[in-house]
Amino acid sequence: DAKTTQPPSMDCAEGRAANLPCNHSTISGNEYVYWYRQIHSQGPQYIIHGLKNNETNEMASLIITEDRKSSTLILPHATLRDTAVYYCIVRVVNNAGNMLTFGGGTRLMVKP
Amino acid sequence: DSGVTQTPKHLITATGQRVTLRCSPRSGDLSVYWYQQSLDQGLQFLIQYYNGEERAKGNILERFSAQQFPDLHSELNLSSLELGDSALYFCASSSWVDSGNTIYFGEGSWLTVV
Numbered sequence: 001d002a003k004t005t006q007p008p009s010m011d012c013a014e015g016r017a018a019n020l021p022c023n024h025s026t027i028s029g030n031e032y033v034y035w036y037r038q039i040h041s042q043g044p045q046y047i048i049h050g051l052k053n054n055e056t057n058e059m060a061s062l063i064i065t066e067d068r069k070s071s072t073l074i075l076p077h078a079t080l081r082d083t084a085v086y087y088c089i090v091r092v093v094n095n096a097g098n099m100l101t102f103g104g105g106t107r108l109m110v111k112p
Numbered sequence: 113d114s115g116v117t118q119t120p121k122h123l124i125t126a127t128g129q130r131v132t133l134r135c136s137p138r139s140g141d142l143s144v145y146w147y148q149q150s151l152d153q154g155l156q157f158l159i160q161y162y163n164g165e166e167r168a169k170g171n172i173l174e175r176f177s178a179q180q181f182p183d184l185h186s187e188l189n190l191s192s193l194e195l196g197d198s199a200l201y202f203c204a205s206s207s208w209v210d211s212g213n214t215i216y217f218g219e220g221s222w223l224t225v226v
Contacts, residue, residue, distance in 0.1 A: 044202070046215070046217075100145075104154065
């Protein structure tokens, strides 16, 4: 699986949008971009994933550049409960499943 | 609630002992994954099972072993425990049919070796 690069930490004001960048310049055509977060030693929580189109769900939006070399996770109205480590992971998906390889992630601190 | 259940939630044991961590995947998920998270290592993939068969192996020590049973639950066995084995152990599961193999994690088992 391709490696990703994320800033180690970011701050965001409560109620504002949090935009978390991820670089995956060596991504292959069959690799998806996944985002997970981990809130203080809880189990990693799935947020969203995409292949080439932008995606949105009830938690977040995922914007993938046209060349697929980078992406941005957007939390539209960050709350204090969104303080967590956010992981961007690229992964090939097949019918038996492939593991996720976690990097260091971005530690997002949402401040009042 | 991800639907992945892990027991026990907390476990304290002595060096040299053996423990078994249990995982019940989401209903119908055929793939089970085990991860270790210690303070200085981040989330490390240990092993994956798919429908009872080992599918992928990561940095799993020889003292550790796992299996997936016919009812799809899985167990991670840790033996000859050392202080450095103290960590959070996560189980996760996925299903191609249900979620395109998106992986969902349990809340983990805290292991403390003293």
